[in-house]
Amino acid sequence: MSPADAGGDVVGLPARRAAYRAVRRVHSTDAWSTRAVDSALRGGDLDARDRSFAANLAYQTLRWEGTLDWALARVLTRPLDQVQPELVDILRLGAWQLLRGGVPDRAAVGTAVDLARAELGPQATGFANGVLRGLARTRDALPWPDPATDEGLGLALGYAPWIVAEARAVHGDRTRAVLEAGNEPPGLTLRASPPGTRDDLVAELRAAGLDAAPTRHAADGVRVPGADPAALPAVAEGRATPQDEASMLVVEALTAALAGPGGGPLDGWRVLDAAAAPGGKTTHLAGLGAEVVAADVRPGRTRLVAEAAQRLHLADRVETVTADMTAPPFGPASFDAVLLDAPCTGLGVVRRRPELRWRRDPGDPARLGALQAQLLGALAPLVRPGGVLLYSACTWTRAETTAVVERFLAAEGDRFAAEPARTGAAGRPAPAGPGTLLDPAADTTDGFYLSPLRRT
Ligand SMILES: C[S@@+](CC[C@H](N)C(=O)[O-])C[C@H]1O[C@@H](n2cnc3c(N)ncnc32)[C@H](O)[C@@H]1O
Numbered sequence: 333m334s335p336a337d338a339g340g341d342v343v344g345l346p347a348r349r350a351a352y353r354a355v356r357r358v359h360s361t362d363a364w365s366t367r368a369v370d371s372a373l374r375g376g377d378l379d380a381r382d383r384s385f386a387a388n389l390a391y392q393t394l395r396w397e398g399t400l401d402w403a404l405a406r407v408l409t410r411p412l413d414q415v416q417p418e419l420v421d422i423l424r425l426g427a428w429q430l431l432r433g434g435v436p437d438r439a440a441v442g443t444a445v446d447l448a449r450a451e452l453g454p455q456a457t458g459f460a461n462g463v464l465r466g467l468a469r470t471r472d473a474l475p476w477p478d479p480a481t482d483e484g485l486g487l488a489l490g491y492a493p494w495i496v497a498e499a500r501a502v503h504g505d506r507t508r509a510v511l512e513a514g515n516e517p518p519g520l521t522l523r524a525s526p527p528g529t530r531d532d533l534v535a536e537l538r539a540a541g542l543d544a545a546p547t548r549h550a551a552d553g554v555r556v557p558g559a560d561p562a563a564l565p566a567v568a569e570g571r572a573t574p575q576d577e578a579s580m581l582v583v584e585a586l587t588a589a590l591a592g593p594g595g596g597p598l599d600g601w602r603v604l605d606a607a608a609a610p611g612g613k614t615t616h617l618a619g620l621g622a623e624v625v626a627a628d629v630r631p632g633r634t635r636l637v638a639e640a641a642q643r644l645h646l647a648d649r650v651e652t653v654t655a656d657m658t659a660p661p662f663g664p665a666s667f668d669a670v671l672l673d674a675p676c677t678g679l680g681v682v683r684r685r686p687e688l689r690w691r692r693d694p695g696d697p698a699r700l701g702a703l704q705a706q707l708l709g710a711l712a713p714l715v716r717p718g719g720v721l722l723y724s725a726c727t728w729t730r731a732e733t734t735a736v737v738e739r740f741l742a743a744e745g746d747r748f749a750a751e752p753a754r755t756g757a758a759g760r761p762a763p764a765g766p767g768t769l770l771d772p773a774a775d776t777t778d779g780f781y782l783s784p785l786r787r788t
Pocket residue numbers: 579606607608609610611612613614627628629630633655656657658673674675676726
C-alpha cells in the first residue's frame with residue numbers, strides 16, 4: 333500500500349471506523365482478532381480497498397501495541413492507563429499510521445480526530461489532536477532503547493520483553509528471524525479432503541483465478557494467499573478446510589509413527605485426540621482412515637469438532653466426548669495412539685493471532701507447562717504397548733516444549749521412549765532436549781513443537 337493510498341485523501345473515516353471497532357472489540361471482550369475484524373467488516377458498504385486498509389490497520393495496531401503504547405507514553409502527560417480505553421485505541425490507530433504506516437501526518441492526525449469526534453464526541457478531539465501532533469513532532473527523536481536489550485528488540489519487533497527473553501533462550505541467534513517471521517501475515521492455507529485430492533483442488537482454485545500452489549512440506553496442503561475461505565465452494569462443500577501446514581505435519585508425524593515411514597492408511601487404528609477442538613487434526617486423522625475419539629473440555633468447543641466432521645463428511649469416523657483429560661474416562665491401553673495437541677501460550681501462531689502476544693504474561697509458560705505435564709501423565713496409560721503418544725503445542729517456550737517431555741520421561745522413562753518426529757525436510761531438533769520445532773522463518777509454517785513418545 334502506498335502512502336497516498338493509505339492516506340485520508342483516498343481511504344477515509346468509514347474504513348478507520350471499522351478498524352477501530354475491531355480493535356475495541358478485541359480489547360473489551362477478549363475476542364480473537366480474526367473474528368473481530370470479520371465482524372467489523374461484515375455488512376458494511378466498504379469497497380475492496382477500504383476493507384483491505386481497515387483489516388491491515390486493525391491487525392497492525394494489535395500487533396504493534398506495545399511499541400505504540402511506549403511511543404504514546406513519551407508524549408502523554410499522564411499514564412496511558414488513566415486515559416479512557418476507547419480513546420487509547422484511537423490514539424493507537426493514529427500512532428501506527430504515524431510511526432509505521434507511512435501515512436502522511438496530516439491524514440493520520442486528522443482522521444484520528446474525526447474518529448474521536450464520531451465515536452466519542454467533540455470533547456475528545458482536542459486531546460487526540462494534541463497527543464498525535466506531539467508524536468508526529470517528536471517521532472524522529474524518540475529515545476528508543478538499544479535493540480541488544482530485550483526491551484529494545486521487543487520495541488523494534490513488536491513483542492513484550494519477556495517474550496524476547498524466552499525466544500533468545502530457545503532460538504539463540506535465530507531469535508530476530510523467528511520473531512520477524514511472526515509479524516508476516518501468513519495467508520490462507522487449505523488441507524485437501526479427502527487426502528490425495530490436492531492436485532484437483534489446486535486446479536479448481538487456479539481455474540477460479542486464485543494464486544494456488546502446493547505447500548512445501550505437507551502432502552495435502554495448498555497455499556492460497558489472499559483468498560477468503562468463506563468465499564470458496566471447496567470449503568463450503570467439505571472438499572477443503574483451512575489449516576496451517578504445521579498442523580498437517582503434526583498429523584503426518586503421528587501417521588508415520590503409527591504406520592511406518594511415509595505414513596499409509598490408518599484404517600482400523602483407534603486414536604484419541606485429547607484436546608481436539610476445533611477439529612483440524614481430528615478430521616485430518618479421520619480422513620486418513622482412523623477411528624477418532626475427539627475430546628475437549630468445553631462443550632461448545634466439542635460441538636465445533638462435530639460440526640467440522642459433518643462438514644467434511646467424516647462424522648461416521650469421529651466420536652466426540654466432552655471431558656477433562658486430566659481425568660480421562662477411558663480404560664488403560666484402549667488406544668493405538670493418543671494425540672495431545674495441548675492448550676498453550678500460542679506464541680507460534682502470533683502471525684495469525686497478533687493480539688496473543690499482549691494477552692499472555694510471563695507466568696503463562698510455566699503455568700501452562702504444569703497443565704500440559706499433568707495432561708500428558710494422565711493420558712499415558714491409555715496408550716497400548718507399542719502405540720504412540722504424540723505431544724504437540726503451537727508454541728516454542730522451553731517450559732511448554734522440551735521441559736514438558738523431559739519431565740514426562742523422568743516419570744515414565746521405563747514405559748515410554750522419545751522418537752524423532754518424521755516431518756520430512758521441515759523442522760529442526762529442539763535445542764537441548766527431545767522433539768522437533770517447526771518455525772515460520774525456516775519452514776514458512778506456524779511455530780509448533782512436536783514429540784512422538786513410543787510406549788515400549
Ligand atoms: C490447541 S487447542 C487444540 C486444537 C486442535 N487440536 C485442532 O487441531 O484443531 C487446545 C484445546 O484444548 C482444550 N483443553 C484445554 N484444557 C483441556 C483439558 N483439561 N482437557 C481437554 N481439553 C482441554 C481447549 O478447550 C482447546 O480446544
